[in-house]
Amino acid sequence: MRTVEIVSGARHEDILDSVRAYHREFPDKPFVPGSTPILASGAVLNEDDRVAMVSAALDMRIAAGTIARKFERQFARSLGIRKAHLTNSGSSANLLALSALTSPMLEERRLQPGDEVITVAAGFPTTVNPILQNGLVPVFVDVDLATGNTTADRIAAAIGPRTRAIMVAHALGNPFPAAEVRELADEHELFVVEDNCDALGSTYRGRLTGTFGDLSTVSFYPAHHITMGEGGCVMTDNVVLARIVESLRDWGRDCWCEPGEDDRCHLRFKQSMGTLPAGYDHKYIFSHVGYNLKTTDVQAALGLSQLQRLPEFTATRKHNWRRLYAGLEGTEGLELPEATEGSDPSWFGFPMTVAQDAPFTRRELISFLDGRRIGTRLLFAGNLTRHPAYLEREYRVSGDLTNSDIVTERTFWVGVYPGISDEMVDYVVESIREFVKGAVR
Structure with a gap:
């Protein structure tokens, strides 16, 4: 029995070595502006992740x-x-x-x-x-x-x-x-x-x-x-x-x-x-x-x-958000996000709201970015009380939902997840600024 366990363990490690070799057959592809998709979000998986799953299997x-x-x-x-x-x-x-x-x-x-x-x-x-x-x-x-x-x-x-x-x-x-x-x-x-x-x-x-x-x-x-x-x-x-x-x-x-x-x-x-x-x-x-x-x-x-990579992922999300903010600050027609006072966010995304008097609409900007393969998302459901699922449900509203309606109509976000490189961030900034410049003329 002891011999079988040793052989079995050795075989297990041989398989995992093969998994590592297999993973390395798929290196990251270079970023090609306008061709490589820039996703709003996604998983960032490495060799250790693949090995962990195979080992459990x-x-x-x-x-x-x-x-x-x-x-x-x-x-x-x-x-x-x-x-x-x-x-x-x-x-x-x-x-x-x-x-x-x-x-x-x-x-x-x-x-x-x-x-x-x-x-x-x-x-x-x-x-x-x-x-x-x-x-x-x-x-x-x-x-x-x-x-x-x-x-x-x-x-x-x-x-x-x-x-x-x-x-x-x-x-x-x-x-x-x-x-x-x-x-x-x-x-x-x-x-x-x-x-x-x-x-x-x-x-x-x-x-x-x-x-x-x-x-x-x-x-x-x-x-x-x-x-x-x-x-x-x-x-x-x-x-x-x-x-x-x-x-x-x-x-x-x-x-x-x-x-x-x-x-x-x-x-x-x-x-x-x-x-x-x-x-x-x-x-x-x-x-x-x-x-x-x-x-x-x-x-x-x-x-x-x-979980071992959470500190690395957190740092990258913060870095990408700061780079987007620095690049887009002052862009006409866009209202940029603010961190809650006293907070240090590990951002999920970079939200923007199209100003009411902007010479373009959210849909026009999103369509332009989509043409450049830059992923965007709305701020989820916006005002949930306006959705079919909730129209006949019992609920109470405290105050008004003015800003929730603005979110529904004019807010969207782009990604900051760790799979986005500096080159990608800069391309997103360049694209948004190019669109706004053309719309303002």
């Missing part, structure tokens, strides 16, 4: 197991948070985080159907959908155009007698005023769900985003700061909330054994719950109406490899 790590648990521990440690639970997407992470607040385990603090959750109108649907999916009522607030974020004052004005929670995303990596929102929530005994999917590595007042909420979420979709292909994570320092998230993710079961374990609590056949027979198998007792939202070890292996 060779070991037949086809479900969530030891590698997923290792990622959860390392990721939680990287943020200084007590618990992290890996899931199959950032959207699922948001669903789990908000759903956790409706758990009977929270007793009188649990959110009940009809309770209100404050959020922003200008954003991505998966920050809002879990509110509706749990029978709760979104309360929409507006944003500032310069930062893309709402403010503590807007949130304070939105608080009503049925308000129980705040669920807000950091816009394109730019932090909302998380410390002030946290203080406001504590004052009014509200939960905070911090959607950190676009802001991994950002800081506010010197503290990492994703550490201010009762629960926070991250996405590992290829567009985001690190990737697993698909994947997400829910983080919390609250062990009760962590236990609820784990239960909801894993079918709603009450048992917390790892896959393959049978009796971690030593009470498998010694408990009485619900109206089940005394001593019913704890592995098949369900305390929540849950889901199966787990991921796999192959994805987690990629995540572990990518």
Whole structure:
């Protein structure tokens, strides 16, 4: 048996050496302006990433197991948070985080159907959908155009007698005023769900985003700061909330054994719950109406490899944003973004708003950039209340949504992700300036 293990291990390493050699057969191609696509976002994968995935596949790590648990521990440690639970997407992470607040385990603090959750109108649907999916009522607030974020004052004005929670995303990596929102929530005994999917590595007042909420979420979709292909994570320092998230993710079961374990609590056949027979198998007792939202070890292996590169990716995103800003500053007809005061964003993108009196439209500029193979994106859904999916849903609006409408009509963004080189950034700047110069004449 020992001989077989040695031979098997040697063969494993031989295969991985071949994978490295295979990866090197595909060197990066030189940038050709107007021909090479400049994507708005994307994954940056290297030799180590490919090897990590193949190694997990060779070991037949086809479900969530030891590698997923290792990622959860390392990721939680990287943020200084007590618990992290890996899931199959950032959207699922948001669903789990908000759903956790409706758990009977929270007793009188649990959110009940009809309770209100404050959020922003200008954003991505998966920050809002879990509110509706749990029978709760979104309360929409507006944003500032310069930062893309709402403010503590807007949130304070939105608080009503049925308000129980705040669920807000950091816009394109730019932090909302998380410390002030946290203080406001504590004052009014509200939960905070911090959607950190676009802001991994950002800081506010010197503290990492994703550490201010009762629960926070991250996405590992290829567009985001690190990737697993698909994947997400829910983080919390609250062990009760962590236990609820784990239960909801894993079918709603009450048992917390790892896959393959049978009796971690030593009470498998010694408990009485619900109206089940005394001593019913704890592995098949369900305390929540849950889901199966787990991921796999192959994805987690990629995540572990990518996590080592997060500081490098963060630095490149900041560099590309600064280079774009320096190149576009003063461009007529464009309103450029601002970092939230006291923040250091790990930017997801570089947003711009076409001025109301500009001699060109957003559509004309985007069409020009598309012709040069420069990718653009709108600021996600813009004003969500204007979309077909939400027209007949129950919600409340606090104040007006003037800036959310401007975002819908005049804002877009270009990429800053680490796959974009200085040469690409300069070409984007040159192209925008050329278009504006022609339009202004």
